[in-house]
Amino acid sequence: xxxxxxxxxxxxxxxxxxxxxxxxxxxxxxxxxxxxxxxxxxxxxxxxxxxxxxxxxxxxxxxxxxxxxxxxxxxxxxxxxxxxxxxxxxxxxxxxxxxxxxxxxxxxxxxxxxxxxxxxxxxxxxxxxxxxxxxxxxxxxxxxxxxxxxxxxxxxxxxxxxxxxxxxxxxx
Numbered sequence: 001x002x003x004x005x006x007x008x009x010x011x012x013x014x015x016x017x018x019x020x021x022x023x024x025x026x027x028x029x030x031x032x033x034x035x036x037x038x039x040x041x042x043x044x045x046x047x048x049x050x051x052x053x054x055x056x057x058x059x060x061x062x063x064x065x066x067x068x069x070x071x072x073x074x075x076x077x078x079x080x081x082x083x084x085x086x087x088x089x090x091x092x093x094x095x096x097x098x099x100x101x102x103x104x105x106x107x108x109x110x111x112x113x114x115x116x117x118x119x120x121x122x123x124x125x126x127x128x129x130x131x132x133x134x135x136x137x138x139x140x141x142x143x144x145x146x147x148x149x150x151x152x153x154x155x156x157x158x159x160x161x162x163x164x165x166x167x168x169x170x171x172x
Contacts, residue, residue: 009050010065011038014058019050022061031057086169090120095135102139106146109168113151119168126162136164144168 009015014034021029021037024046032040041048041062049068052059089112091105112119121143123136140157147168154167 008065009053010047011041014048014050014060016050016058018057019060020055020057022051022059024062037062084116086116086118088118088120090122092122092124093139095123095125095129095132095139097139102142106143109143109147110150113147113168113170116170118154119151120165121168122163122165124163130162133159133164140164140166 016034018031018033019037021032021040023029024044029040037060038048044062046062047065049061049063049065050058051061091109091112093101093105097105109119109121121140123139125133125136129135136159137157144151144153144166150171151168152171154169155165157164157166
């Protein structure tokens, strides 16, 4: 279910002595008392909706509020459909990765970034490899250099426990 972010005051909820009135087909009807505006809306069997409460006098519009809410929900649903959620893809490597493996992983990394995903490259240190964390940092920097034409660094290489990682995303 979709909710309208801002509920507009309608009919009896409006608290103003006089209002600037806009008709149901967009024409300006001028400044009227609230009672006159409500009578006009009732004659047309529509709602009086407060659309701009912070101006003096407040602006009201005659409209079908149910239809308006439905249209807003429909627009919101369309906007959500068009949104692309960026996934975080992860590639795991070791600090002493061979050249062929590096090329293969770099090719996959390029594909992930071109699809618009964020990329997390993790170097996993085993045993005493953690003492040479500089090797892992060099491999991550090499990855970035290889992808620098299409990627930006979101997070610099960072060591957490036995893992070091870098975050990359597509250039704007």
